[in-house]
Amino acid sequence: MNGQPEKMTVVAMTGPGGPEVLVAEERPLPVLNETEILIKVAAAGVNRPDVLQRMGAYPPPKGASDLPGLEVAGTVVAVGPAVQSVEVGSRVTALAPGGGYAEYCKVHAGVALPVPMNLSMIEAASLPETFFTVWSNVFDRAGLTAGERFLVHGGTSGIGTTAIQLAKAFGAEVFTTVGSDEKAAAAKALGADHVINYRTGDFVEVIQTVTNRQGVNVILDMVGGDYVEKNWKAAAVEGRICQIATLNGVSQNVNFARLMMKRLVHTGSTLRPRDDAYKAAIAAALREKVWPLIEAGTIRPVIDSTFPLHQAAEAHRRMETSGHVGKIMLRVSEEA
Incomplete structure (x- = not known):
């Protein structure tokens, strides 16, 4: 050949x-x-x-x-x-x-x-893998636009480092979670506006405080498990959550009343x-x-x-x- x-x-x-x-x-x-x-x-x-x-x-x-x-x-x-x-x-x-x-x-x-x-x-x-994934979920499915608030979990993963930079480049206010102070510094250097160490703080409480209880408009999550309920709490009214993995397993209990009252969209995809x-x-x-x-x-x-x-x-x-x-x-x- x-x-x-x-x-x-x-x-x-x-x-x-x-x-x-x-x-x-x-x-x-x-x-x-x-x-x-x-x-x-x-x-x-x-x-x-x-x-x-x-x-x-x-x-x-x-x-x-x-x-x-x-x-x-x-x-x-x-x-x-x-x-x-x-x-x-x-x-x-x-x-x-x-x-x-x-x-x-x-x-x-x-x-x-x-x-x-x-x-x-x-x-x-x-x-390719992270840019195709982030673009198709955050921008195509969730429709993130300039001026909105965006949260990505795992800010120093391949997906996280890509999502932080893309969201910031297109005018969003960027929140992310990480597991150490060293990773927090790395996420900040990439342009994240608010970095939350999930080992020492509750990301829901931090987001509610920072946003004056308005929440975030778009969430990209690969954690699943108990993060599903937490994401719904952290989301703004009319918020959109994209699920791309469930590293912590499936969620056993969620309050669907919150989904309805906030008019949330929780979607997901595999590429x-x-x-x-x-x-x-x-x-x-x-x-x-x-x-x-x-x-x-x-x-x-x-x-x-x-x-x-x-x-x-x-x-x-x-x-x-x-x-x-x-x-x-x-x-x-x-x-x-």
Whole structure:
């Protein structure tokens, strides 16, 4: 295939379990359909859904690679016959339905975006999963607008660092929760207006005090559990809450009277199973509205740590400590 090798190194899973089930092996290169492109991967992102997939709790969509890895950056080495938007030789970063932990990865051409001029491949590969997720939930689903108050939990996670910067760039007043004073300082440096250490304070009480009991307009939550009820308390009248994960499990008890009295909208979504056309529309919006901010340096990716591809298990261990600030990355080739 255009001078590419027949085999590639990948990190696969021997079965559900801990980080030790991630092992390197050899596989044939992916075969493209007419609308796909093949990327020689320089770097790949590590995300919480990869951990869930490794544990057996988040299977890939039908037809997707069984390998973990939802975002990559690298050079396009082949394109399907119907592809006109991307050329061989282009440097791209792309959202993948799976298969990112590999030397080569195929994606639909519509979800590939150019590597921003001022970013390395490591930095570029850190963008798709969190930027697609935050844009589609905070701006498309919840309709955050300038002048509104916005709360994101886990402000120093990959999602959190992205959400803080995007919300701030588009004119919102930003609240976030973190688990330490060090993480509070990092969130402040990214532009958060109000940072709440959930280990030493109650975010509901702080928000009610700061906002004169008006609450926040939009909340992005990946915690779930007892945070559902707390989010409803912290939300403003006509507030919108987007649920993108339930790391603390499902909520057992919530007061639906509060939902009704405040006329709240509590919605949620998962990105991975959505079709290519939906993801391509998000990519187009990001290219128009966000990529110029990245190239201007207004928004910047936050990288916590980088591991070689064959040390993907160590990257997962780092994520499971929850000590990271920003994205955990895999270096796949010297180009990164």
